[in-house]
Amino acid sequence: xxxxxxxxxxxxxxxxxxxxxxxxxxxxxxxxxxxxxxxxxxxxxxxxxxxxxxxxxxxxxxxxxxxxxxxxxxxxxxxxxxxxxxxxxxxxxxxxxxxxxxxxxxxxxxxxxxxxxxxxxxxxxxxxxxxxxxxxxxxxxxxxxxxxxxxxxxxxxxxxxxxxxxxxxxxxxxxxxxxxxxxxxxxxxxxxxxxxxxxxxxxxxxxxxxxxxxxxxxxxxxxxxxxxxxxxxxxxxxxxxxxxxxxx
Numbered sequence: 566x567x568x569x570x571x572x573x574x575x576x577x578x579x580x581x582x583x584x585x586x587x588x589x590x591x592x593x594x595x596x597x598x599x600x601x602x603x604x605x606x607x608x609x610x611x612x613x614x615x616x617x618x619x620x621x622x623x624x625x626x627x628x629x630x631x632x633x634x635x636x637x638x639x640x641x642x643x644x645x646x647x648x649x650x651x652x653x654x655x656x657x658x659x660x661x662x663x664x665x666x667x668x669x670x671x672x673x674x675x676x677x678x679x680x681x682x683x684x685x686x687x688x689x690x691x692x693x694x695x696x697x698x699x700x701x702x703x704x705x706x707x708x709x710x711x712x713x714x715x716x717x718x719x720x721x722x723x724x725x726x727x728x729x730x731x732x733x734x735x736x737x738x739x740x741x742x743x744x745x746x747x748x749x750x751x752x753x754x755x756x757x758x759x760x761x762x763x764x765x766x767x768x769x770x771x772x773x774x775x776x777x778x779x780x781x782x783x784x785x786x787x788x789x790x791x792x793x794x795x796x797x798x799x800x801x802x803x804x805x806x807x808x809x810x811x812x813x
Contacts, residue, residue: 573781573796574809576753580779582661584751585651586770590758590784592669594645594803597638615734618726619695625716625724632727633707639689640704644675647757647806650813652676657813662747666759666766668729683744685736685766687729696723703727736765748772753779758802761788783809 577583589599613631617624652675654660663682665672668689672682692706693699699719706725709717717725730736747769748754754773761767761782767789774780774793782794783805791797798805 569796569798570805570808573798574811576779576781576796577659577755577809578812580751580753581659582751582753583654583659584661584747584754584770584773584778585654585663586754586756586759586766587651587663587665587667587672588757588759588761588763588784589667590760591647591802591806592642592645592667592671592758594647594801595642595669595671597642597669597671612732615731618731622716628727628731629707629710629716632703633710636689636703636707639669642669642671644671645803647802648672648675648677650806650810651757653813654810655681659813661751662743664744664747664766664769666763683740683747685730685740685744685769687727689727689729691728692717692725693728694719694721694723695726697721700728701725741765744769745772748778749776751778753781755781755783756788756790756794757783757806759784759788760786761790 593599613624613628618628648671651663655677660681663672663677665684666686668686670688670690673679690703691700692703697719699721706717719725751773754770756770759767770780771790771793780794781796782788782790783798783802785799785801
């Protein structure tokens, strides 16, 4: 990998508009498990589908119990060296966009500017009302849930839903447009910590490759795009990314 790392560094050094795509593997170093990955939570339990959440009180309760169990890890997490390396890349004026599958808000916490950030799967730190679309903090919603054991509601009376894209729920069209526009306009795509198997998100960096842009993949273990990548760096994002982006 040393030769591949140096080659990747040289490609990034020459790139002026870099699209970064991140998945759960960039945040495991911050103590957040990869729920969709091998051995992840969603392989051990049946996920609650969006349509079920909307229609069923039992499904609402199941999903809020899951959120109550997993929220402490999210609220305690802080950005790691990989997140900070990407902030340095942005401050050097080389980041076209950072498109993430993650809902942990760690890119924001690290200092990535919201103008550059596209959170395709939403935010796990908030809940939204299904009626008036008002947002409240996840801590507030969970406090209400733990107090009376019922699915939390907005002050308007509508049901609250975690502000994340659930299984079976479409992504925001505006976010997809921003992400694919960045794929068109970049000159290099860098995928970090994703198995690149969840669609339509995974098609974003692949669209850059299809348009003739260079493509670097950083991930521990195989990904669905290994065959498409110009360079694949296998390992921990927290270890590789600071080396890859050293000097920015």
